[in-house]
Structures are given as structure tokens and as C-alpha cells.
Amino acid sequence: MFDQRCPPPSVTICLTKTNPQQPSCALQNTPPQQRPPPPPLPPPPPPPPPPPPPSQPTGTTITPLHMPQEIHIPLSEYVALTSQRSNPPSSWSFTHGLLLGQLSVILVIAFFIRFFIFGPSPSESAPSTRRLPSRITKKRSSLLRNPPPATISTILSKTYYNVTSHQPESLDWFNVLIAQTLAQFRYDAVRDDALLNSLRSVLNGGKKPDFLSEMVISEVALGEEFPIFSNCRISPSEEDPTKLQARMDVDLNDVLTLGIETKLLLNWPRPLVAVLPVALAVSILRFSGTLQIAFIPSPEGSNNATTLAFSFLDDYRLEISVRSLLGSRSRLQDVPKIAQLVESKLHQWIDERCVEPKFQQIVLPSLWPRKKTTREQSKAGEEGEILELAPDGVRRRRGTFSAGLDVR
Secondary structure (H helix, E strand, O other): OOOOOOOOOOEEEEEEOOOOOOOEEEEOOOOOOOOOOOOOOOOOOOOOOOOOOOOOOOOOOOOOOOOOEEEEEEHHHHHHHHHHHHOOOOOOOHHHHHHHHHHHHHHHHHHHHHHHHOEOOOOOOOOOOOOOOOOOOOOOOOOOOOOOOOOHHHHHHHOOOOOOOOOOEOOHHHHHHHHHHHHHHHHHHHHOOHHHHHHHHHHOOOOOOOOEOOOEEEEEEOOOOOOEEEEEEEEEOOOOOOOEEEEEEEEEEEEEEEEEEEEEEEOOOOOOOEEEEEEEEEEEEEEEEEEEEEEEOOOOOOOOOOEEEEEEOOOOEEEEEEEEEEOOOOOEEOOHHHHHHHHHHHHHHHHHHHEOOOOEEEEOOOOOOOOOOOOOOOOOOOOOEEEEEOOOOOEEEEEEEEOOEEEO
């Protein structure tokens, strides 16, 4: 018989870790400890011995209904059940969060570029059209006569020049003439705007792309030094042995600078969405190489003039300095990629025009003395030569006054 004062039945969960014979029981809403035994009762009469209980499997216990029932579950399953109830599954995954973060970074970068790098879009774009200077055509004089034919051996023998034994020349006299010519050119460029007008016409010509606004010249420096020519030698031409050519070394250490300012126009998805101010200055610091000069006479019976052809050998040396400035409010200064691009374009421009086998031709004027080219040096108190500035910026000779007569 059982005691009638036992508590009502309740559910007890016993958690077992490794040994099912030693459960750790916890009563619901009570701390895990044993109940105190009831007070002793008077001893009942000894009952008959109960029959032996049948064998039960390990880990299970049969208790009466009025005794606490024990349920044995593993610890991992209990932790899983309690975590699912306390933390419901989230609808956001790791991929969604990653995409949202990347989108936020892209929006911040686009906002910075639009409002800090690009400048405000202009209200209207009015590309300026400038009038290109008209080409000057020269008339061929009818007094010129074809010179008698002369071979290379005849020219060398009459000038007492031996190709094999003659020493290279220093060309000091030639350097003085070139220095005087460049000094006069620089002086004329400062007095009038002929050079600036020519540069503006070239930069803002018809070949300018649509994504560039008007180019404004911000800086021009023609230098202060002069090129030095030396080590000149005469030899037969490699392409045509019947012609002579002159090779000389040229070296220029100076600062020749051209600075421009323009704007890059962003025309997508609609015209003039944004503009990017750009300032660029290119300076040539040194140029050295071997200059090759040869005369190309006009064929017999033709009206073509004699030309002077010159080119440089492919071992020339060019040192440049590039300064750049990009942006409106926040500016990027001296971008290396822009310097590399400008340097490669400048080398390409030289190679395609005057590096062997390419060459440049200069038409030589007629050296026969004529009356209309005769001038007289002005004396004290008399006006000299009158130079008139044409509308295209080129100075042209108008005439001279000598003793009150206008010589045209």
C-alpha cells in the first residue's frame, strides 16, 4: 500500500548527458532537489512479499500515476527545442545584407563624384566658331632658270670636301643664326597675338570632339635658351646614293610650356548631365637627337619647287613634365595616368611626322634677286618698313618709305 498523503502527479523532465543510470531531474517550477521524507508512521503489519518485477529496458522507469513521471531526452534535443521557441527564424539572409551594403557604398560614391568632383552643368552650350586663317599662296616667278645638272662627285670636288677624311664641323655660325631667328620670333610673339590666334585656331578647330568644351589657353612659355647644333657630317644618302645628306646632333635644354583649360561634357543619358573641369600644362624640358637634312630638287620639266627634307633618327630623347588638375570642388592634382597618356601621345605625334622613315618637306623660296624683293635700310629720321597686322593674326609686309617714295 502507498501513502495517501503523497502529492498529486506531475511531469518531471530528466536530462541525461552520457550515463542514463544517473539522471539529473528537475521538477517543474521547483529547484532540482529531493523532497523531505514524510514523518514516520506507525509500522503496518508486514505485507506479503511482492512478486519480482519484470525486466525493463535500460533508461526507462515505470512509476505509479500518483508519482512524478520522468521523461529522459538528450541534452542537444532540449537545447534545439528551447532555441527554436525563443529565437524565431529571420526572413533576411546573409546574401540580402551583402547586396544592401554594396548598394549603399555605390550610392555614396556616386553622390560624392556627382557633387564634389563634377561641376555644375552650364545653362547653355554655345561652341565658339572661329575663322580659320586663309592659306597664303605664293606665285612662282617666271625669271627662275633651271640650273645645270651637277653630280655628287662634281659638287664635292669643287667644294674641296672629302667625305671620308673631313672632320665633323661644330656649326657655331649656324647656332648664332638660329639663335637670332628664335629671338626675333619670341619678340614678335610677345608684341602681337599672332601665335595665340594660331594656337586657338588649331585647338578649337573642326576636329575637336563633342565631349570637350572650348579650349582656353592659360599659359604659354617659349623658353629662354637656344638649340645647339654640332658634329655635322656630310655623306651620301642611304636611300639614293646619287644625293647628299647632312647629319648633325641637336640638343635643347629649356622649358617650353603650353597650358590649356577645358571641360569634359557628360552627354548621357541626356546632353550636358554634368561637366568635369580639366586644367593641363605640358612642358618640354629637354630634346636631343640626330637631325638629318637633305635637298630634294624638282624634276626636270616640272613646276614643283625645290624642297628641304628633314627628319630625326629613332634614337631621339624627349623629357617632358605634365601637370594636371581635375575637378570642381574637390580636385585631383597631377594624376600619373594622365601624364603617361600625354607623354605617349606626344611621342606618337613626333614619330608619325618627322622620325625616319617619315620626314617633313619645306618649300625653298626662289633665291634669284628681284626688284620687288629689294629693300633699303632706313636712315635716321626716316620711316622704315611698315608691317600690317592682318585679321587672321599674321603680320604682312605692306611696304617701305624711302625719301618720301612708297615702294610697293
